[in-house]
Amino acid sequence: MSRACAVCGKVSMGGFNPQSSGMNRVRAHRRYQPNLQPLVLMTASGAPKKRAVCTRCRRTMVKSSR
Numbered sequence: 886m887s888r889a890c891a892v893c894g895k896v897s898m899g900g901f902n903p904q905s906s907g908m909n910r911v912r913a914h915r916r917y918q919p920n921l922q923p924l925v926l927m928t929a930s931g932a933p934k935k936r937a938v939c940t941r942c943r944r945t946m947v948k949s950s951r
Contacts, residue, residue, distance in 0.1 A: 891936035
């Protein structure tokens with residue numbers, strides 16, 4: 886399963902780890918991953934399909950279905 890949201894396409898993002906001590910603040914590279922959760926979505930043909938969706942999209946879908 887890819888690390889991308891099936892709804893909005895959110896993918897991992899690069900960044901740096903902060904260093905809390907030391908004179909020369911060396912930054913270590915890291916990756917920020919999206920918070921993907923499994924969710925059953927209906928496809929265009931009407932068949933349910935399990936997809937990885939970020940929590941922001943999942944929350945919006947639940948709110949709009951009420």
